Amino acid sequence: QKEVEQDPGPLSVPEGAIVSLNCTYSNSAFQYFMWYRQYSRKGPELLMYTYSSGNKEDGRFTAQVDKSSKYISLFIRDSQPSDSATYLCAMSEEYGGSQGNLIFGKGTKLSVKP
């Protein structure tokens, strides 16, 4: 079963807050985990890309993967109004073919208020 669960929100936070976005999944074969940011009426933009378990940091963004719990997170520090967007998690298995296709969560809509 290839299912990814993501709370759709909306999530509203004040500027400067730490934001935590999460996804859970059921397929233990997933190895690659991605976060995309999508502004209204635009295409998704790849934000973070991680392999297997662990943390990855890029500026104000930190991605965490806990494969034992089948749980991934994206943290945004010092959130800015420009971070207001929908955040999509996506994941795929190791190998190519249909198993290598991305499975997306439904997205969490984030609003950062000045």
Place this chain on the structure above:
Amino acid sequence: DGGITQSPKYLFRKEGQNVTLSCEQNLNHDAMYWYRQDPGQGLRLIYYSQIVNDFQKGDIAEGYSVSREKKESFPLTVTSAQKNPTAFYLCASSISWQGAAKQFFGPGTRLTVL
């Protein structure tokens, strides 16, 4: 500038008409994808192409057709057989078809059936 372009940005279709959405990439990527995005549904895979002159059905291929005659182009035709075509259509590409590949998205085409 390397990237993915989609045209038109907005498209209106009458009932019973076929329409073709354009997707072009100059990233020299082998694989290309078409997704459909509906409110609250996340991204669903329509068709994908691992290499030129080859394509495979995704999860929701009924009522759609594609071709991949050139590496840089992957047009999608929405046929009159598609029962509910109003949606936001996203094209993506990746350097290869393997599961590790990062997918990059175009700006999208919003199709509305009148």
